[in-house]
Amino acid sequence: MGYPERKKQILKILDKRESMEVQEIADELGISAVTIRRDLQQLADEELLIRTHGGAMKAPPRHPFTAYADKETQAVIKKKYIGKLAAALVEPGDTIFLDCGSTVFTMCTHLKDITPLRIITNSLPVAAAFMDVPGIQVNLAGGEMDGQRKAVHGSKAVEHIRSYHADKAFIGTDGLSVKSGLTAFSETEAIISTAMAGSADQVFVLCDSTKIGRDSYLKFAPLSLLHALVTDKDITLKQMAELKGNGVKVMN
Amino acid sequence: MGYPERKKQILKILDKRESMEVQEIADELGISAVTIRRDLQQLADEELLIRTHGGAMKAPPRHPFTAYADKETQAVIKKKYIGKLAAALVEPGDTIFLDCGSTVFTMCTHLKDITPLRIITNSLPVAAAFMDVPGIQVNLAGGEMDGQRKAVHGSKAVEHIRSYHADKAFIGTDGLSVKSGLTAFSETEAIISTAMAGSADQVFVLCDSTKIGRDSYLKFAPLSLLHALVTDKDITLKQMAELKGNGVKVMN
């Protein structure tokens, strides 16, 4: 195995795990630790990873898209939990819509092993996340760039989404209640979410428990639209009951 | 099989695979390893691929935020010069096409002050560069993501580009000669460039002097298409004269 092959392998492993040890890689690839160390040094020189004692760490993402530099707040932990749960709903061979919310974004890490997979999205961070993942094809919607949300919006983007069909759509929301259904803060975003929901067989809404029972200002979809709600453990029994009573399947 | 044919084959294989070994290519093409080695050296000189021990790797990523932290090589300095020159051709109020080449990307820095400006591109780095720049509207083409080039490609992207019209198009090329016109390394990229050129009033080709008189493997446009060639000072007088004789305006 030559250097290009090893480089590919090392970066692939590192993309999944946050960090790794020299001996660990050496064993896995059946290559001497000395060589791995030399490779790591070279890769570190290229700023593709960060060298540590005994191993290496993932490089700080070079893409300007890898936004969402949130801290590990309680909300972020919840989002990550939801992302993992939602990713488990995806099967190899699926075509899925992913919208541009931060909760939906947390799915990405867990999707990298589910291949083949076709992802249609309007989110640049999502597109960037799968840029170099073999077996995952990304289709990016075209249209006006929204720098604030790091996503593509506008009628052209909606038209793009509508021209495709997917097995599953994963969308976020700013509010969810039995009374108002799904509500959003921004119209541009809501239009995209609606388009995705309309072109998918199954619609999953990702939404942390703090948003349940709360309304944002724009109603964009009824609860009947969703196949299931993916949320966290902090949802109350009362909320669960009310949603189930209205035909909403809840996963947490 | 002559050199041009082999060059074409090698680049074609490399466009699909990440890396390849000398013996592997030799076997596949039924040519001696020695010859392949000579070919690879020549292709590496043209920066169409990266030579490694025992084989070759795909050409270095052509954008700032990945792999191979570009050093300030002679080639990079030339590109930056060309970028500055080309940016001077843009006026406030323009709508422009920017393709996904590294040379074109160098224009971005210099465009940030030229407002208002509307940019239509298939390059994610370009889109990212203007994400938060007020006064500059970015329209991103939609379609299949090309992770290698960090750009959007495919028929959907071409269709997207075609649905717009711009005052000026700035495109790169892998080779430019009086005999073959503009030549590219990758077909997917060439199709986009052609679409941009076809929907713009003025077409500017950005290309450093080392690529002048050299051909890559795919002819994609005649010299008559371009309004002007933007290059660096190292172009020879002979080349200048030959191009001018064929109606090409040269800026450097």
Next chain:
DNA sequence: TTACTTTTGATCAAATTTGATTAATTTTAT
């Protein structure tokens, strides 16, 4: 045809890469 140039292939010395061993350094535990 012949003479000449270019390209290709084979052979071998030089250079590079790899893996093992050992000394020096850093980290961890007491």
Next chain:
DNA sequence: ATAAAATTAATCAAATTTGATCAAAAGTAA
């Protein structure tokens, strides 16, 4: 703070790859 453990850099030998030289083959022009 000191000792023990682990990691790393350095050195060296073996294996592989490469570049150079030269001969054969293919193409060119007269």
